[in-house]
Amino acid sequence: MKKILSLILLSIVISFYSCGNKKTNKQPEQITIETNPEVKKEAPKNVEVSPEQTALIKKGQQLFKDKTCITCHLTDTKVVGPSVKDISRIYKEKDADIVAFLKSESDPIVDTNPGQVTIMKANLDSFVKNLKDDELQAIKAYMMSVK
Template sequence: MRLLSLLILFLMLFNCKLDKKSTMVQEKAAPQRGELSWESQIFLGNRLFSEKTCITCHDVNKTKIGPSVKEIMKIYKEENGDIVAFLRGKAKPIVDTTSAQVAIMQANIDGFLQNISDEELQTIATYMQHVDELNRD
């Protein structure tokens, strides 16, 4: 019996220690989490560009169902546009403003991009910029 209570006491102490440790780790980890590096953004953006099906309509160089990434980036640079704001539904389209085309893209913003964080949207924008730079002529 004594042994058992000792064991319980020991377990309780041990648990306490563990708890303390895990909160300490959390407290330490939270402020340390900085911005994603350029490379990580490209990596994640590339993944999201397929996962969120962007790639089915946006080729790098050629117009598919939607304008090519090169064309989009060209206009966004010229007009100093904000891709993240557009993908958030907070900025109007500036590449192709034909209503049928806008509606196709809008369906993606309302669908695939509903539950995505701003940080993730930024990785998509970074990836598009990277692809554009890689394919300079």
């Protein structure tokens, strides 16, 4: 008998609490739970196309023209050098660093034909050497943004 009484008491207590929750807490709680993942989802997207990144890509695209890279590298057609699209794809696949290549710290991986390498090497040993670190980073950001 005591058991039954305490069980009844317990269920009353439980229903009282859950009722209280429904009235006060449940709704605001659900709203915060629902909005949080959305905020989290948006955050990485914003990181990818942050204003800083967009500005860097723009700067790189301008340098790519100003420094004559564009005369040998068109966006998606091979002319003298490989297209920017191909370079970007291969550097992504191999997880390689364009800045390292431009600083002559890593070997070519896109076109290893010796005649072709000599042409680009002539650039690396001349005007590319005068590019500052932030300019190289911008060029890399632009080239890697081309899909």
